[in-house]
């Protein structure tokens with residue numbers, strides 16, 4: 523059994539730390555401008571202009587079953603989609619605002635179709651719900667709000683009431699957690715109570731748990747869906763820590779107690795979360811696989827994002843990236859599911875990453891750079907029963923002590939090392955994996 527113990531969580535994370543790999547979906551009106559999901563704030567777009575996106579939102583090619591099929595093929599076991607992003611537009615049929623997909627040319631509850639499709643493919647279902655709302659009339663103007671630099675911003679805040687907004691959120695979370703069957707994850711985003719405006723706008727302050735009335739919000743969610751996994755972005759510790767757009771280099775620890783925590787890195791294919799037509803920073807296939815491996819090798823999950831187009835399909839670059847995962851996971855998923863960071867007794871060889879099955883019986887060596895002929899291991903001596911390449915189940919020979927070659931006679935025998943004998947040609951696989959069965 524793995525010796526790593528994580529901080530206790532209120533929700534049930536056992537399936538989550540087994541499944542390891544999920545799909546994030548950022549889809550909303552921002553798919554139309556197609557230049558970042560924060561566009562309303564970045565460009566300080568007026569309500570009037572933003573309404574054009576509402577008026578023209580017509581995802582006539584939306585086929586969530588196709589998305590779900592691709593997610594499943596990529597090896598993703600769960601999914602989290604934006605029910606509402608910061609722009610405030612609702613992708614579900616809510617009673618509490620008219621600013622929802624059913625009132626656009628889309629004309630139907632997109633979240634319902636999403637839930638049905640992904641559930642049908644056997645994935646667990648999550649909702650992303652933005653705490654931030656740049657459309658709601660009670661959400662006060664703050665340092666990231668689109669109206670922040672309006673000369674009359676302060677006046678516009680008169681009469682806005684965050685208590686009413688917090689109630690609105692509770693109403694919508696009630697809808698989301700009542701009308702769509704079992705929901706596995708609720709992903710709130712995000713708190714920024716440390717933010718302040720500058721100069722003339724110094725009166726503007728960010729928002730955090732008190733503004734969201736987060737305790738009530740969480741209690742409500744737990745009452746409606748016991749066992750649900752909730753992230754920490756309300757500013758109250760719940761189940762998962764969510765490092766975003768960077769690769770942790772150690773297992774994430776609780777900042778105060780130092781305990782290991784349950785964590786999920788969320789990452790993008792190209793930098794932004796919403797569909798961004800002109801973005802050219804798409805990650806390479808190698809990097810995509812490495813990000814998944816790196817994450818699991820440190821005991822974490824990966825939530826990889828797609829930003830569907832305004833017409834409702836996954837653009838060719840996103841499909842190609844998902845296909846990279848599909849190809850690799852088809853043969854190598856055993857080093858991901860049910861795996862975690864390897865026990866410290868097993869040293870990570872140069873250019874490699876290790877994962878270990880949570881029952882402790884197998885180690886997976888991921889070869890980030892393919893070595894010539896030999897791979898030297900430390901900490902494995904006398905412990906290996908059998909070794910093979912994971913992708914084809916072909917035996918990998920090994921010896922304890924030293925390299926078995928006549929010219930290596932001067933190499934001191936070192937009882938601590940184990941040598942694996944590798945073919946000269948790297949297997950046809952982006953990141954080859956060696957599976958070690960321990961005695």
Ligand code: GLC
Nearest residue numbers: 548559560711712766788795
């Ligand atoms: C950020 C961004 C957002 C994105 C999220 C995903 O906090 O505000 O656009 O939805 O990260 O983690």
